[in-house]
Amino acid sequence: MASAPVWSVDPRTGKQREQVAVEATAQEVDAAVRAAHAARGGLADRTVRAAFLRSAAAGLDAARDGLVETADAETALGPARLTGELARTTYQLRAFADIVDEGAFLDVIIDHPDDTATPPIPDLRRYKVPLGVVAVYSASNFPFAFSVAGGDTASALAAGCPVVVKSHPDHPGLSELVAKVLRRAAAERGIPEGVLGLVHGFEAGVELIGHPLVAAAGFTGSVRGGRALFDAAAARPVPIPFHGELGSLNPVLVTEAAAAERAEEIGGGLAGSMTLGVGQFCVKPGLVLVPSGAAGDRLVKSLADAVGDTDAGVLLDHRMRDDFIAGVAERAQLPDVDAPVTPGAGGEHSVSAGFLTVPAERLTEEGAYDLLLEECFGPVTVVARYASEAEATAVLSRLPGNLTATVQVSAEEAAGQGRGPELLAELTPLAGRVLVNGWPTGVAVAPAQHHGGPYPATTSTSTSVGGTAVERWLRPVVYQNAPEALLPAELKDDNPLGLPRRFNGVLER
Known part of the structure; x- marks a missing residue:
């Protein structure tokens, strides 16, 4: 495995900016x-661990201007x-x-002996205890929130697991800067800097997943x-747990009553969601079921007007640009x-x-139109015009797992009349987050959040966002008949x- 220079590239021009690192060899991985692995003891004390996370956040805040400047130069996502x-990441x-600090995630359960039970207890x-070293594979489209200091890294460190990050080639310079901030924060708290490793290169990523000391992995990227x-x-x-976010179509169903009630509002909202960040969000709505008829026509016109007024944008790299242009042309x-508004090259x-628009009937059976049911990364969506509720249901029944599924309903349907409850039940098997009268772009960092879904949206039932x-x-571990003096502090009777x-059997708080 030979190393090679790692360059920062300007997506606005396709030109190399500077060499920021070299690809890691197998020995370096x-x-x-x-x-x-050697640093994991530094995370054992939860007080130190929490202080480390807060120091990392403070360090990133302090370096904000330089980090944002570097991120923009490498991704063109805009300051x-x-x-x-970055604010979301530090939060x-x-x-x-x-x-x-709270400690509820440890799921402490203590049962004293009970000889009267059958069988005796x-x-x-x-x-719960940490798994060990976690491999994190950075995402292209979120250089802060799903990369070196992103959700997988933050949650793994919170669990007490050291992390080795495989950087994304679209923002290697930023990755180096963020890693330095986290290592500095670790040193400030007496934790070995090796608690956060960073490697570059495709082969390094392959070596990383196979390393015998890696205990789990988190990934955000393509299905392939x-x-x-x-x-x-x-x-x-x-084998090890692999928590991967791979791809999502994020379907939207607009009911006939909703289109009749607020077609223009829905069309404008859809335009904003599908073009946000030049369509490079993992929860971009990629398939929208809109009723045939006058109300649906009004919605499509509103969408066309809004999308037509959207400026051309730069994708994260030229490979993605080429794939986008080829993908929309094939569809x-x-x-x-x-194509009421033609997507493609803008310069x-x-x-x-x-x-793109298509009769929904075309999507109800296997064939060439299955291409329209696959994610196309970039600012494009497919509007499928359905002639009946049965036709819309037939399309939904063919969809794979998604991160989100959305239904746009009327005021009466939202009040429980008509098919409202039935629609939620219909969408629930498709996704990990079901939205009503909203848009999926924008994933709040909150305790109740779930960012995941049935395969291929993710490879596990867990979330990558939220507490x-x-x-x-x-992983859970149980101690049976262990003397009090030998138990970890978390499991002692007096709850120190x-x-x-x-x-x-009693829940204590």
Whole structure:
């Protein structure tokens, strides 16, 4: 495995900016993983762990201007978007610090012996422990929130797991800067800097998933890349959990009553959601079921007007631009597919937003039109015009798993009249987050959030956003009839750490 220079590239011009690193060799990957494994003791104290997360957030805030400048130069996402994303990232780090302090994620359960039970119950004490070193594969489209200091890293560190990050080639310079901030924060808290490793290069990513000291992995990216890593994780002599976010169409169903009530509002909202960030959000609505008839026509016209007024934008790299142009061209040439606003090349380095329309009937059976049921990364969506509720249901029944599914309903339907409850039940099997009268772009960092879904949206049932993401990197262990003096502090009767727990069947807080 030969190393090669790693360059920062300007997506606005396609030109190399500067060399920021070299691709890691197999020996360097091994060294990074072993350093992380050796650092795991530094995360054992939850007080130190929480302080580390807060120091990392403070360090990123302090370096904001330089980080945003570098991120914009490598991604062309714009200072406003990137400043907001960095704020989301530091908020997430602090939120996990609070979770660490609270300690409920340890799921402490203590049962004293009960000889009267059938069968008799011995002394049982259960809690959760960290898995070990976590491999994190950075995303292209969120250089802060799903990358070196993103959700997978934050939740793994919160769980007490060291991390080795495989950087994304679209923002290697930023990755180096963020890693330095996190290592500095670790050193400030007496934690070895090896608790956060960073490697570059495709082969390094392959080496990382196979390393025997890597205990779990988190990935955000394409179906093809994620599935290859998922299979590699399962094929190891000791398989490991692989939490991958691979792809999502994020269907939207507009009821006939909703279109009649607010067609223009829905068309404008859809335009904003599908073009946000030049269509590079994992929850971009990629398929929209709109009724045939006058109300649906009004919605499509509103969508066309709004999308037609959207400026051309730059995708994260030229490979994505080429794939987008080829993808929309292949879809547009299918019979009965129209382009009210034609998506495609918007200049030498940019792309123009647009959308395609197709009779929903075409999507109800397997064939060439299955292409329209696959995610196309970039500012494009497919509007399928359905003639009946049965036709819309037939299309939905053919969809794979998604991160989100959305229904736009009328005021009466929202009040429980008509098919409202039935529609939620119909969409629930399709996605991990079901929205009513909203748009999926924008994933709030909140305790109740779930960012995941049935395959291929994700490869597990867990979330990558929200407090419960910490559960990915833990495993339960039970001590039976262990003397009090030998137990970890979390499992002692007097609860010296003040943890939430279930004690002899009673929930204590």
